[in-house]
Amino acid sequence: MLVLFETPAGFALFKVLDEGKLNKVEDLSKEFLAADSARKVVSLKAFSKFENTAEALEAATKLLESTPSKGLRKFLRAHCDGETLGVADSKLGNAIKEKLKIDCIHNTSVMELLRGVRTQLTELISGLGAQDLAPMSLGLSHSLSRYKLKFSADKVDTMIVQAIGLLDDLDKELNTYAMRIREWYGWHFPELTRIVQDNIHYAKTVKLMGDRANAAKLDFSEILPEEVETELKEAAVISMGTEVNDLDLMNIKELCDQVLSLSEYRAQLYDYLKSRMNTVAPNLTALVGELVGARLIAHGGSLLNLAKQPGSTVQILGAEKALFRALKTKHSTPKYGLIYHASLVGQAAPKHKGKISRSLAAKAALAIRCDALGDDQDNSMGLENRAKLEARLRALEGKELGRSAGSAKGKPKIEVYDKDRKKGAGLITPAKLQSCSRFSSRANNKLGCS
Known part of the structure; x- marks a missing residue:
């Protein structure tokens, strides 16, 4: 069994001399208290040194993404033929197994073994002193920080x-x-x-x-x-x-x-x-506009943080005080926050603002996720959803107009069903019942009946 260990100077492969000691995880740390006892557990099989800082930076960024770099793949092909490889990252092990067909192990024993190797690293690797390792670690960490800052998606x-x-x-x-x-x-x-x-x-x-x-x-x-x-x-x-x-x-x-x-x-x-919003969040901009979209991103902290929020949270984002005050006093909760200033909500009648803001928040949540996590950089999805929301707004206004137009008509007659009626007698309406009662009372008065 081999163990892969990453250092700022390069990649190291250690051969496990006594695999039986891996079964006793509690006692494994005691084997690395001294350099002599550590050499009885593992020994250096191969070491691949980085040629320059650029190669070290490339390898480090690939490891952060849990993928093997080109140099690591070449190194493993040369020294891991028919061997089982212990790795510190399970995702990296899956990638190595998929690409290089090398069986990888990631468990508690391997992690404890790597921890012991780290304590005696300078003794196990000849020619690598602590005075050389410290500046390498510092330089690589600075380069990696600059790289992450340069290509950070949150920077925009x-x-x-x-x-x-x-x-x-x-x-x-x-x-x-x-x-x-x-x-x-x-x-x-x-x-x-x-x-x-x-x-x-x-x-x-x-x-x-x-x-x-x-x-x-x-x-x-x-x-x-x-x-x-x-x-x-x-x-x-x-x-x-x-x-x-x-x-x-x-x-x-x-x-x-x-x-x-x-x-x-x-x-x-x-x-x-406006240009930044159209580049970073084109779908959100198409739905709510540049200013409202930028305020939503600022309130959420970043576009990625905003993408983690559901539509109900996007709807009331910016109205947190009103929400908690309503929950505390057991009043009705707010229907909208920053999204109230969107043009679609402004076009709606007061009675429809709640419905439109809810629909707009649901579509905006989808647009935010598409902008933050999608590969496409166009605003086709946002324009399509905006057209759907405008159609819904027209439908709500048309339904309201239809109700107001039909309200002038008289109320429909409520017909009472008579279960004892004879066949063909039809339904007895309240008007018929009233006329029959009047006729019977007049007849009784004329006949002198009480």
Whole structure:
């Protein structure tokens, strides 16, 4: 029996000299307390040294994936003919058995034997000292860390999480700065706040106009519509605002420059986020849009973590406080969280938002798994599911319209079945019963019957 041992310097094959000692797992560790006793249990049969760091890195990454590298396959073919091989990874053993037709063993005895070999590694392998093994281990670990970071699938998710977080921060800053401009310039021209509603247009107008006395001789056609421009010039003449000096206007214009530059950067960041989402999660983007999809990924931590969640969790993701408060107070649980801002939910009537959000969450969970674990990078699945959801929304609205259209009709007559009726007498309706009772009462009155 042979045992495969991986080291930072290369692969080693050890021959088990006394296989009977493997049956006593508890006493196996005592055999490796000293180098002399360890040599009586195993002996080095062959050693394949790595030529450079690149070969060591390739072998290490293959071992992490539980697959033998090209050098390991060549090494085992040369020295494992007709032998049984003990390995530390059962999946690696299955791969070796499938590709090389070598019987592999993975059990407690083999793991304890490998543990003992590790303690006496420098004594069992001649020419490999502890002072050489330590720098090799450190260099290989650094190379492996760089490789995993370079080819990590979560790395792109991190970019999306940071981008959507920065986008939300920019929105808050823009709103804060825009309100500060309105309050600051409102002392000079308070009527402008009512005339120009958009914050970016307001900042551009203030930067161009400066003092309100300049409004009459300026052209605002590139910023404002014609009717708004006319109203602005008329209001500037009769404004009730106070006068400001040039130093105040200079600081206000600098704040306007800040708002406009942040607005331009936000537009660039949104384009970047849109391209990233279409690349990383095209199906999720097709279903819920770039912003909602990015917020779902950020809330889940990564696309892979989000793929592990069921549709019911995706539906209420972002409404955890409301969910736990409802469970604590025994009220109705929320029907939607972040997914409420998706366009499909927004198109639905209030009474249908719960149904559409549930259906959308189920389709979104499938789209997330397809994006995270699938091989295809197109959005065909997301577009197909979106078409199905739009058809369901139309069906719900059509059913509601059909009910409201038929509600004006009279209620159907409820016919009472008479089990004692004669053949051919038909059913007795409440109207017939009422008319018969009236006729019998009139007849009794005429005849003087009580």
